[in-house]
Amino acid sequence: xxxxxxxxxxxxxxxxxxxxxxxxxxxxxxxxxxxxxxxxxxxxxxxxxxxxxxxxxxxxxxxxxxxxxxxxxxxxxxxxxxxxxxxxxxxxxxxxxxxxxxxxxxxxxxxxxxxxxxxxxxxxxxxxxxxxxxxxxxxxxxxxxxxxxxxxxxxxxxxxxxxxxxxxxxxxxxxxxxxxxxxxxxxxxxxxxxxxxxxxxxxxxxxxxxxxxxxxxxxxxxxxxxxxxxxxxxxxxxxxxxxxxxxxxxxxxxxxxxxxxxxxxxxxxxxxxxxxxxxxxxxxxxxxxxxxxxxxxxxxxxxxxxxxxxxxxxxxxxxxxxxxxxxxxxxxxxxxxxxxxxxxxxxxxxxxxxxxxxxxxxxxxxxxxxxxxxxxxxxxxxxxxxxxxxxxxxxxxxxxxxxxxxxxxxxxxxxxxxxxxxxxxxxxxxxxxxxxxxxxxxxxxxxxxxxxxxxxxxxxxxxxxxxxxxxxxxxxxxxxxxxxxxxxxxxxxxxxxxxxxxxxxxxxxxxxxxxxxxxxxxxxxxxxxxxxxxxxxxxxxxxxxxxxxxxxxxxxxxxxxxxxxxxxxxxxxxxxxxxxxx
Numbered sequence: 061x062x063x064x065x066x067x068x069x070x071x072x073x074x075x076x077x078x079x080x081x082x083x084x085x086x087x088x089x090x091x092x093x094x095x096x097x098x099x100x101x102x103x104x105x106x107x108x109x110x111x112x113x114x115x116x117x118x119x120x121x122x123x124x125x126x127x128x129x130x131x132x133x134x135x136x137x138x139x140x141x142x143x144x145x146x147x148x149x150x151x152x153x154x155x156x157x158x159x160x161x162x163x164x165x166x167x168x169x170x171x172x173x174x175x176x177x178x179x180x181x182x183x184x185x186x187x188x189x190x191x192x193x194x195x196x197x198x199x200x201x202x203x204x205x206x207x208x209x210x211x212x213x214x215x216x217x218x219x220x221x222x223x224x225x226x227x228x229x230x231x232x233x234x235x236x237x238x239x240x241x242x243x244x245x246x247x248x249x250x251x252x253x254x255x256x257x258x259x260x261x262x263x264x265x266x267x268x269x270x271x272x273x274x275x276x277x278x279x280x281x282x283x284x285x286x287x288x289x290x291x292x293x294x295x296x297x298x299x300x301x302x303x304x305x306x307x308x309x310x311x312x313x314x315x316x317x318x319x320x321x322x323x324x325x326x327x328x329x330x331x332x333x334x335x336x337x338x339x340x341x342x343x344x345x346x347x348x349x350x351x352x353x354x355x356x357x358x359x360x361x362x363x364x365x366x367x368x369x370x371x372x373x374x375x376x377x378x379x380x381x382x383x384x385x386x387x388x389x390x391x392x393x394x395x396x397x398x399x400x401x402x403x404x405x406x407x408x409x410x411x412x413x414x415x416x417x418x419x420x421x422x423x424x425x426x427x428x429x430x431x432x433x434x435x436x437x438x439x440x441x442x443x444x445x446x447x448x449x450x451x452x453x454x455x456x457x458x459x460x461x462x463x464x465x466x467x468x469x470x471x472x473x474x475x476x477x478x479x480x481x482x483x484x485x486x487x488x489x490x491x492x493x494x495x496x497x498x499x500x501x502x503x504x505x506x507x508x509x510x511x512x513x514x515x516x517x518x519x520x521x522x523x524x525x526x527x528x529x530x531x532x533x534x535x536x537x538x539x540x541x542x543x544x545x546x547x548x549x550x551x552x553x554x555x556x557x558x559x560x561x562x563x564x565x566x567x568x569x570x571x572x573x574x575x576x577x578x579x580x581x582x583x584x585x586x587x588x589x590x591x592x593x594x595x596x597x598x599x600x601x602x603x604x605x606x607x608x609x610x611x612x613x614x615x616x617x618x619x620x621x622x623x624x625x626x627x628x629x630x631x632x633x634x635x636x637x638x639x640x641x642x
Contacts, residue, residue, distance in 0.1 A: 082159040082349040087205045090120065090191050093184050096162055097125045104169045106131045113240075114233030117214035118189030122233045124240075125182040127165060129174035135240065138179045142367045144360060145181045145243040145332075147234075147323060150219050150250075152191040152209020153199045156339045157249020158184065160352035175360055177367035181241050186230060189214025201253055204345035220248075221498045223326035224537060225549045226463050238327060239468045244370045245335070245363060246327045249352055252338035255302050255309050256423035258404035260343045261291060261351040264301040264316050264336035266328040269391065269439040272377040278369070279333055283362060290358040296351040299403055300435055301338050307421065308408040312434035314393055320536055320544040329533040331377040333370075335359075378529035387535045389542045390443040397438035404430050443541065447531065448624035451538050452482060452515075453522040457621060460546050461522050462640045464537070469530045472523040472634040477516065482623035484513050485540055487547075487556065503548045506541040508620070515623060523625075523634050540620050547620065555621060560614045562607055564600060571606040581609050 081087055088096065094110075101110045107129060112121040132138035148157040161182045168174055185191050193210035213219050213230060222231045238246075252262055265284060268276040291298040305312045318325040324334035337355050339348035363370060407427035413420040453461060455473075465471055489507040526534055540547035575582040585605060589596045595605075607613055 080159070080163065082156075082163075082205070082345055085204045085206050085345050087155040087159055087208060087345075088162070088185075089194070090185055090188060093158065093162070094123065097123065097165070097184055100125075100165055100169060107174060108165070108169060109133045113237050114229070116188040116230045116233065117217075117228050118192060119214075120188050120192075122186060122188060122230065122237075123184055124237050125161075125165065125184055127168060127174065127180040127182075129176055132179055135242070140371070141177050141179050142245075142363050142370045143179045143181065143241050143243040144363060145183070145238065145241050145246045145327075146356060147183045147186055147246070147248045149185045149187050149191055149209065150248060150323065151211050152185070152187050152193075153202070153211055154249070154251035154339075155205065155208055156251060156345065156348040156352045157337065157356075159349045160249065160356060163349070163353050164356050175364040178360055178363045179241075180360065181237070181243065183234075183237065186234065187213050187219050188230070190219075199251075199341070202251060202341040203343065215499075217498055220323055221321045223323055224320040224544045224546075225498070225500065226466060227499055232466055234323075235466045235468075238330075238332075242330070243327075243332050244374050245359060246324065246332045247335045247337060247356065247359065248323045249337050250339070251341050251348060252301065253341055255304055256342055256406055257299075257302060257309060257340070258406070258428055259297065259299050259302075260340050260347045261296050261298045261355060262301045262338045262340065263287065263298055263355070264318070264324065264338060266324045266334040267315055267317050267391070267439055268437075269441075270388070271328065271333070272331055272381060274373050274377055274380075275331060275333055278373060282366070283333065286362050287355065287358055290361075291351075291354060294351075294354040294358070296347075296354055297404070298351075298355070299401060300437070301336070305436070309403060309405055309433060310408065312398070312436060314436040315439070317391060317393070317439060320533075325544070326533075329536060330529070331374050331381065382526065382528040382531045384531070385447055386444050387447055387532065388441040388444045389536065389539060390441070391439040392442050393436055394438040394440045395436065398434045398436045400432040401435045402430060403433040404428065405433075445535065445539055447526050447535065448483065448626050449526060449628055450625040451524040451526070451534065452480060452517060452623045452625055453524065454517065454621055455520045455522060457552070458640060460537075460551055460622075461637075463546070464524065464534070465637075465639055467530065467533055469534060470525055470528065471637040472525065472629075473637045474517055474519055474521045474523060475633055475635055477518050478633065479514050479516050480623070480625060481512070481514050481627075482625050483510055484515065484623045485510055485620040487540065487618045487620060500550045503550070504543075506545075506548065508541050522637065523629060538622050540622075552621065555616075555618060558614055558617045560612075562603070562612065564603055567603055567607060567612075570610070570612075571603055574606050574610045578609070581606075 097110045101108045109126045111124045113124045114122055116122050126133050146161055148161055149155055190213050191209040194207050196207050217228055219230055222228050268279050288298055301316055302309050303314050303316050305314055320326045320329055324336055327334045337352055339352055406423040406425055409424050410419045485508045488509050490503045491505045492501050492503050536542045537546050539545055595601055
C-alpha cells in the first residue's frame with residue numbers, strides 16, 4: 061500500500077510539472093527530474109540514454125543523460141564527433157540549469173532538431189545530497205524559485221571546491237563521466253551573486269591565458285564573440301561575470317581566475333574549453349532559466365557548425381601539451397591590459413539604513429544606464445616549471461596515486477629497488493589559514509628550493525610519465541608550489557613535522573666538537589651572535605643552529621617526497637600499475 065502511494069505521488073508530481081515548473085517559479089526534485097529523463101529515454105530510445113553513472117555521498121546515483129542523433133553513446137562510437145558536457149546543480153540552490161536542460165532536451169528530441177555532429181551529455185543534478193536538503197530561504201539574496209536545494213553536499217562540502225582534492229564520491233563520479241566523454245566544451249550552470257545590473261546572464265570563460273594557445277585563439281576570436289552576439293539577438297545580452305574590482309562595477313570588472321579546485325579549472329587542464337553560466341540572482345526564475353536555455357542552445361549551434369575545427373584543435377592540443385618543456389603555474393592579473401565593454405547597470409547610491417541608521421549601498425532602478433566599463437581580462441605568468449620526464453612517488457603516498465588514476469593518469473611501478481638521480485624539492489616557507497576551508501587547512505605562498513640528488517626507491521614505488529595529454533593536470537597537482545597542488549591541500553603535511561630532536565644538556569659537548577671541526581661554521585656562528593641580539597640571548601636557538609648544521613640533523617625534514625626524473629626509465633625497470641581503490 062505504501063509503495064503504491066509513493067508511485068502515485070511521483071506520478072501526479074510528474075504530471076504537475078509536465079508543463080515546465082519554472083513557469084510557476086518551481087524547480088524539479090531529484091525523483092521528478094530522474095523520471096523526466098527516464099521518460100525521454102523511453103520515448104526516444106535511439107537518440108537518448110540515461111546512464112546511472114555512479115554514486116554520491118548521499119548514497120543516491122548521479123546520472124548522465126546523453127543525446128545523440130546517430131545513437132552514438134560509447135566513446136568508440138562518438139570519437140569523431142564533438143562533445144558538450146553540461147553540469148547542473150553543483151549548487152542546488154542555483155537550479156536554473158536543471159530546468160533549462162530539461163527544456164533543451166525536450167525541444168531537441170521533440171522537434172528532431174538534433175545536431176548531426178555533436179553529442180550532448182547532461183548531468184541533471186550533480187549535488188544529490190544538497191538537492192535533497194530543500195528549503196525556501198537559504199539563498200537570502202535570490203529571487204526564487206519557491207524551494208531549492210542547499211549549497212553543501214551530504215558531507216557539507218562545496219563541490220565546486222573539490223575537483224582537485226576529490227574528497228567526495230560526487231567528484232569521483234564526475235571524473236568517470238568527464239573522462240568517459242572527454243568533452244570539447246564544458247558548461248557548469250550557476251546563479252550569480254554580487255552587484256545589481258540589468259543583464260540577466262553573465263559568463264565566466266575559463267581564463268584563456270591559461271589555455272593551450274590554439275584553444276585560447278579560437279575561444280577569444282570565434283567562440284566568445286559568437287556567444288555574446290547571439291545572446292544579444294536572443295534578447296538576453298550577456299556580459300562577462302561581474303567580478304568588481306572595487307565596490308561597484310563602474311570601476312571595472314576583472315576576469316575570474318579559476319584554479320583546478322573549481323570545475324572549469326579542472327576540466328580546462330584537459331584541453332576542454334570551459335564556461336560557467338551565471339544567471340543574475342535578482343531576475344525572475346523564468347528569466348534565469350530561459351537565458352540559460354538560450355546560452356546552451358547557442359553553444360550547441362556553434363559546435364555543430366564548427367565541429368570538425370573544434371575536434372581537430374583539441375586533438376592537436378592533447379598531443380602537443382605533453383611535448384611542451386615549460387608550464388606556467390601561477391598567474392596575476394595584468395592591470396595594464398583591459399578591454400572596454402558595454403555594460404547596462406544601475407546608478408549606485410547611498411542612503412540611510414532604516415535598520416542600522418548608517419549609510420548603505422543601493423542600486424537605483426529608476427536610473428538605469430548603458431556605458432563603457434573596463435574589463436581586465438588578461439593574466440600574466442608569475443611562476444613556471446620545466447617538465448620532468450617522470451615524477452617518482454614512494455608507495456607510502458597511495459592516496460595521491462589513487463586520485464591520479466581516477467583522472468585516467470598512466471601510473472607505472474618500479475620492478476626492483478634502485479638508486480635514481482632526481483630533482484628533489486624542500487619546502488622553504490608557506491602560510492596556512494587559521495580556519496578550515498572545505499575540510500582542509502590550505503597552504504598558500506609556498507616557497508621551494510630544488511636540489512639534484514640520488515634517492516633510493518623501492519620495488520612497487522610509483523612512476524608517473526608526463527609526455528602525454530594529462531601533462532598539465534599532473535604538473536599542477538604534483539608541483540608543490542602550484543596553487544591547487546596536492547601539497548597545498550595537505551596531503552603531505554606529515555613531512556612538515558620534524559621527528560628527531562636533541563636534549564640540550566647532552567648536545568652541549570657535541571656542539572663544541574662540531575664547531576671545532578668546522579671553522580667556517582664557527583665563524584658564521586660567531587657573526588650571527590654578533591649581528592642578532594635575539595639570537596645572542598637565546599641559548600637554545602644557538603644550539604639548534606649548530607645542530608641543524610651537524611650530521612645529527614634530520615635531512616629529510618621538509619623534503620617533499622615526490623621527485624622529478626629528468627631522463628628516461630628503461631622499459632625493463634617499470635611496469636604498468638593496476639588500478640588502486642580509494
